[in-house]
Amino acid sequence: MPHLLDTAAAGFDQQFRSLLSAKREDAEDVGAAVDNIIADVRDRGDAALIELTARYDGLDVTPQTLRIPPEEIAAAAATVSADDRAALTLAASRVRAYHARQMPRDESFTDPEGATLGWRWTPVDAAGLYVPGGQASYPSSVLMNAVPARVAGVGRLVVCVPAPGGQLNPLVLAACQIAGVDEVYRIGGAQAIAALAYGTATVPAVDKITGPGNAYVAAAKARVFGRVGIDMIAGPSEVVIIADGTANPEWLALDLLAQAEHDADAQSILLTPDAEFARSVAAEVDRLLPGLPRAAIAGASWRDHGAIVVTRDLAEAAELSNRLAPEHLEICTDDPDAVAARIRHAGAIFLGGWTPEAAGDYVSGPNHVLPTARSARFSSGLSVMDFLKRTTISRLTPAALAAIGPAAVRLAEAEGLGAHARSVAARIAQHAGQGARS
Amino acid sequence: MPHLLDTAAAGFDQQFRSLLSAKREDAEDVGAAVDNIIADVRDRGDAALIELTARYDGLDVTPQTLRIPPEEIAAAAATVSADDRAALTLAASRVRAYHARQMPRDESFTDPEGATLGWRWTPVDAAGLYVPGGQASYPSSVLMNAVPARVAGVGRLVVCVPAPGGQLNPLVLAACQIAGVDEVYRIGGAQAIAALAYGTATVPAVDKITGPGNAYVAAAKARVFGRVGIDMIAGPSEVVIIADGTANPEWLALDLLAQAEHDADAQSILLTPDAEFARSVAAEVDRLLPGLPRAAIAGASWRDHGAIVVTRDLAEAAELSNRLAPEHLEICTDDPDAVAARIRHAGAIFLGGWTPEAAGDYVSGPNHVLPTARSARFSSGLSVMDFLKRTTISRLTPAALAAIGPAAVRLAEAEGLGAHARSVAARIAQHAGQGARS
Known part of the structure; x- marks a missing residue:
């Protein structure tokens, strides 16, 4: 796909449709394997967890060591630098403050006929957060999942994180500590999801499971849905940027590349009515890409899924963005509020040049778990509501x-x-x- | 299973667990058939809809007659009696008033660091409501799905309802008219769900699909989830009643039977600390059952899934109810608020002897689409939130x-x-x- 498209050019609509419908995920067939793992954990509990952890993570555990003891968490967290700890603490506190405002109110009213009607919100009893291992083991994800659960008043908050070869990320354990997670287990993959959904002698079952994961984790979450609640099955991450000539081409190029460096399947799209500006951003991307630590991943994503589209005007850019219904939408124009007023579907909007999406990924306060693959047309990002449920009341x-x-x-x-x-x-x-x- | 259980008796816990885990649905394997139907509608659009409607509903349609024209809806609705129409209108107006109070507010605040943060709610562009045909073609379900969508501000509201042999329920069409549905199509089954999710030349795609249906409809909804939003996969309906000796045994027997008459898989459970009262209710059920129009269905449900449990006290009754996490919970005690304060998980609570669940099914105002099969532990009934999504905003x-x-x-x-x-x-x-x- 050419990086520079023009809405006035012949064939644009077909090119744009391919951006909309590009299948950006491997349809890896993991279903049968996941079915077997879930059945095994349901049938044999801890014994299955121990065998599967030895097989997939190369780690020998016992029922006594499946759970990471508080002293081990504290010891690992103590190795985190003071600056990193301060950054995590700031992030947790800002995420907490934002999500506290999301708490919905109970309602009760009596109508003219004498019916007293209303509803009441209650938290789920127990929530389980999956945290991937390896390169995608992000402490920021721990905060974005655990803090809203804690704000919602969830009684018991459990984390499962694989420890391949025994390795755990100290920042992840520090984030668990800062967010107030109650229990952490060194279990990963579909077996962790099965344990959280059905419970074992060592891992008590939860009512809701959230958090990202690989294809096995996603398939397991889809299968236990109904038995427990789940958050969403997240696809590759994506950003749309709407900009005019007033924006900084270097900054926007970095924002496009920040999305692209997540994953070769990630997607970054710039929509601008300014053809000259479009060329400047394209040049900045080319200039900056080679210097990135994850240049190979970002390069593949940009090459295969990235695009810069020159639109007739900002109104057309907003309309194309609504068709994309992006996970993240940056609006870097002279009057971003005017463009935002035209947006009907987006997981999160970042207004103005001083609001890089990356700030929102960590410290702004709103959640970074957001609907992907055009699902912002009908769904929302993670919030306290994911850990609450409403009971209607009538008398x-x-x-x-x-x-x-x-x-x-x-x-x-x-x-x-x-x-x-x-x-x-x-x-x-x-x-x-x-x-x-x- | 014996109808009268006692929490103090040996073996109670095992008996209670069987109430919790009883598999109340046929695991009918419809998956492959549904996959084929969805693929066919995606590939061939209207042509597939026409063939499938002829095959499953015995009805010949053309692209021109797939949609029911407004004149036909008006003519059918005109055959509804004035009393029935008044009842539907009262129900719609009360459901509308209740759901209007659910509308969430947008938020924007500036924090001490100068970050302006908040969120905005927007409706889905288009919603599709499935309405079953035949005996389960309930006008009340049309109202409970369509009215919240309209209150949420959904732009385009579509109903699909099968017309087996050409037959449509005039009350269903009258309910569509009263609720302000925009388009009605005479299409049913998995093919209707596929058309709503993928669109055809005649049936434009929607963003969210709600409404009850048989095993084919449920399987199709599960499969199109992700492409569009869905409400929930509802299981058989269920009621728990917590009562003391102050309640009216005849009324509660009718409430237990009202649940049972829905479906042979429905479940009705009474929890009471009063053994004498328990026996009175059991006797009333036996007395009233044979006189019901749906005695065969209600009798099968009561025999196979019903139970009356004598508890130590009301606190224990509340705790058992929390383990059941029922779709509907009636509390008919001297001080129902005191019992309600102990309830953590229920789709809807009905307080006091003058609040039969059946009033809530139709006219009280809260929604009758509620979480079944213990999913009230982590999910809520249908509301305006199902037709809205939240975009977070930061600057x-x-x-x-x-x-x-x-x-x-x-x-x-x-x-x-x-x-x-x-x-x-x-x-x-x-x-x-x-x-x-x-």
Whole structure:
């Protein structure tokens, strides 16, 4: 795909559709393997976890060492530099403050008929957070998952993280400590998801599982959904940037490359009405790419999935962005609010040149777990709501039931549900009888 | 299973576990058939819909007659009696008033560092509601799905309903009219879900699909999830009633039977500390069951899945209810609020003897689409939130980025993401340079 597209050029619509529909994930068939792992953990519990951990992570564990003891977490966290710890603490505190504002309110009101109606929010009893091992073992992800759960009031917060060859990332353990995680287990892959969903003698089951993972983890989450709640099945990360000629080409090139360095399947797209600016950003990408530590990954992503699109105007750029429904949307224009007002679908919006997406990935406060693959059309990023559920509450007085109940009887009879109708009618009859006697 | 259990009896815990884990759904293997139907509709669009509708519904349609024209809806709705229409209108208006209170607020605040943070809610562009045909074609379900979508501000609201042999339920079409549905198609089964998810020449794709359906519909919804949003895969309906000796045994027997008459797989459970009252309710169930129009279904459900459990006290009843995490919970005790305060997991709570669940099924106002099969531990009933999504918004000033950005640089470097670090550092450097010059 050419990097520079123009909406006025012949064939643009077809090129754009290929950006929309490009299959950016390996359809690796892991289903059967994952089914076997889940069945094994359900049947044999800890014994299966121990065998699978030896096989996949090259690590010998016992029921006594599956859980990482608090002293080991504290010792690992103590090796983290003071600056790194301060950065994690700042991030946790800003994420906490933002998510505290998300807490929904309970409601109760009495209507003119005398029905008292409302709802109440309660946290899930226990949540499990999956943290990948190896290169994708990100302490920032621990914070983005654990802090909202804690804010929501989840009683028991569990982390599973693989320790291949015994190795654990001290920053991950420090993040667990800072976020107030209750239990950490050195278990990874589909076996960790199975343990969290079904429980074993050592790992008690949870009610909700969140967190990123590889294809095995994603397939396992999809399979245990229903037994427990899950957050979402995240695809490769993506950014759209809408910019005009007032933006800084170097900064935007770095933002495009920051997305691209996540993963060769990541996608970075710039939409701008300024053809000259488009060429400047393309040149900056070419200049900066070779100097990056992850140049190979970022280069592959940019080559295969990146694009710079010259649009008629900013309105057209906003409309193309709505079709992409991106996970991340940066708006770097003279008047970003005017463009933002045209946006209907995006996981997160970053306004103005001084709001790089990377700040949001770590310290701004909003969550970095966001809907990918155009799912921002119908879903939202992770929030306290993922760890809460709503119970509706109703209480009718005899008079309220007498006022609205006859309609329920009527509809129940129309739907052929006789016991429904009689359960309401019997009460109305009693109330009418009481009224006659009084 | 014996109907009368006692928590103090030997073996109770095992009996209770079987109530919890009873597999109440046929594991009918419809997967392969549904895969074929979805692929066929994706590949051949309207032509596939027409063939499948002829095969499964015995109905000949053309691209011109797939959609039910407004005149046909109006003519069918005109055959509905004035009383039925008034009942639907009352129900719609009460559901609308309740759901309007659920609308979440946007938020924006500026923190001490100068970061302006918040979020914004937007509706999905288009939603599709599935309505089953035949005996389960409930006008109340149309209202419970369509009204929240309309309150949320969904732009385009589509219903698919099968018309086996050409038959449609006039009450369903009247409910579509009252709720303000934009388009109605006479398509059912997995083919309707595929059309809503992928679109055809006649049926434009939607972003979110909700509504109940048979095993084919449920399997199709699970398969298109990700391409579009879905509400939930509902299992058989269930009620738990917590009562003491102050409740009316006849009313509670009717409430247990109202649940049971839905489906032979439905489940009705009474929890009470009063053994005498328990026996009274059991006797009332036996007395009332034979007179019901759906006695065969209700009888099978009660026989196979019903139970009355005598508990030590109301606290134990509440704890057992939390383990069941029921879809519906009626609390018919002297002080229902005191019991409700102990409830952590339930889709909907009905307080006091004058609040039969059946009133909530139709006219109280809260939604009747609720989490089943213990999923109230981690999920909520249908609401306006199902038709909205949240976009987080952030805007940093240069000073705010200078204050919090260094922590982002630090964490990005710790995670090995060099372009992330540089995208923030380049801006901070420019700001520092400006500061030095000023």
